[in-house]
Amino acid sequence: MTSITRGFATIQQRDLVNQIADMLTEALLKGDFAPGVHLAEAQLARDFGVSRAPVREAARLLESRGMLVSQPRRGFFVRTFNDAELDDVYDLRLCLERHAIRLLAGKLTPDMEAALSDQLESMRRVARDGTGVQQIEEDVAFHRMLCEFSGNQRLVRVFDELCHEMRFCILLIGQLYDDPVRVADTHEPIIEALRTRDPDACEAALDYHIGIAQQRVVEMFRERETS
Amino acid sequence: MTSITRGFATIQQRDLVNQIADMLTEALLKGDFAPGVHLAEAQLARDFGVSRAPVREAARLLESRGMLVSQPRRGFFVRTFNDAELDDVYDLRLCLERHAIRLLAGKLTPDMEAALSDQLESMRRVARDGTGVQQIEEDVAFHRMLCEFSGNQRLVRVFDELCHEMRFCILLIGQLYDDPVRVADTHEPIIEALRTRDPDACEAALDYHIGIAQQRVVEMFRERETS
DNA sequence: CGACTGTCGAGTGTCGACAGTTTGAGAATT
DNA sequence: AATTCTCAAACTGTCGACACTCGACAGTCG
Known part of the structure; x- marks a missing residue:
């Protein structure tokens, strides 16, 4: 030593x-x-x-x-990624977060709600004057919180693994967010849906949000790959 | 070397x-x-x-x-397990397999259907004259097949990890199936649901099946733990 | 001219050894 | 008697060395 x-x-x-x-x-x-x-x-x-x-x-x-x-x-x-693998990662992520948010919808406490709001605030702050890496980290932290609050620790572990891979892909692409403030704002509907405590509404909000993110990443990835 | x-x-x-x-x-x-x-x-x-x-x-x-x-x-x-961790593993497993079977419902080919039927047949065979370990392996193989046929390789990897943990818990409990033939039979409704290609029906069949398995394992685990 | 073989360097798989840390038993102290 | 202290044994983290393997390149033979 x-x-x-x-x-x-x-x-x-x-x-x-x-x-x-x-x-x-x-x-x-x-x-x-x-x-x-x-x-x-x-x-x-x-x-x-x-x-x-x-x-x-x-x-x-x-x-x-x-x-x-x-x-x-x-x-x-x-590690190298191809389209299919990237799709798989995002598909699995969606699967996990959907499950997490449905669980969370049934057990949301004021503390949790506050923590999520705080996290959204952090995200907005670094969206204005933070680096690209910081923006990604704050974004990831928000979604990780959803998983944590679901109460399933094993799920969090898998989510973390997936995050490593997503970060890897994303930073392999380069610049991701052209308008970070707008991206941060798209998390608001998720919190609102959680307030209703309706699992279906939560899932829908999440689907919409992740769908956009995935579309963007996959698209940029393909561009980069063909170049 | x-x-x-x-x-x-x-x-x-x-x-x-x-x-x-x-x-x-x-x-x-x-x-x-x-x-x-x-x-x-x-x-x-x-x-x-x-x-x-x-x-x-x-x-x-x-x-x-x-x-x-x-x-x-x-x-x-x-590794030691406690109730909560075991619950988490089964909860996550359910999450994965639900997702897998919904994907599979939309793309089931005759080949896949035949493979699943064959696997069910193997399960029945070892249910009659196989060891406990063999029975578990054939059971796992069936569920793994569902994941594989979903087309998401990343999901399969996580499923495999979970299987290691489930095997560990199960064999830690000791004898699991008191009536292996009946357990094998409970997979039939899953195949039938897949034939309808209706995702909701598939999910329901799977939920029912895994629910029973989980209940049994968790129950036996608690018994063992308190002894 | 092309296919096969021998050789060489680079790199991994494995080993035994050493240094620092943790643990537990027994001695010393209160 | 209980607690703290001491110390040796056991163990992990790390290191440098060696054996074996793989791939490339050149030379040989048809």
Whole structure:
């Protein structure tokens, strides 16, 4: 458990694996590695100034999150997406959130409602003067809250996994929101529907919202792919 | 990377990690390790006659499947379940399969219908003269087929993860089906509903079926827990 | 000219070792 | 007797090294 200084970052005590995983994730989301490219363990280990063991474990972690894939005896590669896979991810996300919001509709407390409103407010704030990454994070946080408040922790875990993949796709596309304020506003109807406590109304509001998001992402993804 | 033994038969091309993971899985499902118990890497490595490295990786794999949990600097422990977690798993499973069967209702082909019927037949066969484990596997295979035929591969992946956890719970309970033939028969209405191609009818049939299964598992789990 | 074979470098799979941490039992103290 | 302290054993995190495999390239033979 040595402390290593290399370049900018000072890696210390806390589990190397998680730190490496975080750094790799960041690098992937920044687009430092092209999709499909091979990640050599030894090279990464040199870059991070550590041995191959923690790099391997970090890579396995990212593999379980669907950001890397591995082939026996060949190592790790940056995950690639195609249209169908992206569709699957959004379809599954819709499935989860629908279920979550229906559960939530039956148990919404004033606290939850307030938390969601607060989150919407944060979203509007960064929509005005935040970075693209911040906007996405606030957006994700709102939807994650829906899942959390549903009460099903297992569902939240799957949602988180999907989020990793969605972020990956989205930042692979580049700029997403041309009008972030308007995007933030489209979350308002969801909160309103929840206030009615009517599961069907909630589902409809959610469907509409996610439908737009999906359409936009898939469309931009296709454009990028054919270029 | 060892042993190319025994003529042509066993070329151990597959790496140690997967083999160890399989063996560990089997041991866990056989109940060789009590829930919550600590798994020492070095001990396992000695037992398997390998070094700690592949054992660690296998353990990480099982962790990502939800069968083990890890604590920093303390190692791996056999996953424990409580009522709430079991409820969450079944709730999520229902959510996935509902979605899958609705998708499937709109695209069912004769081939798919035949495959499902065949699977039901297998289920009935092992219900008469198969082991408990076989019965569970055939049952799972039927439901997995529903997910596969939905066309969403990502959904299948999550379903598989959930299955690992359900198997774990079920075999932790012990005997599950008191009348396996009757259990197999309860899948018939699902196929019939699919034939009508009506999503609502399909969902209803599925809800009924899974509801019974869940009720039974949860009930037995609670009994066992209080004993 | 094309197909096959041998060789070489790069990279993964696995191992044994070391260092720091956690745990639990027993000694020491209140 | 209960509690705290001490310390050694057991264990995890990390490292560097070696063996084996895969793919590329060049040379050989038809």
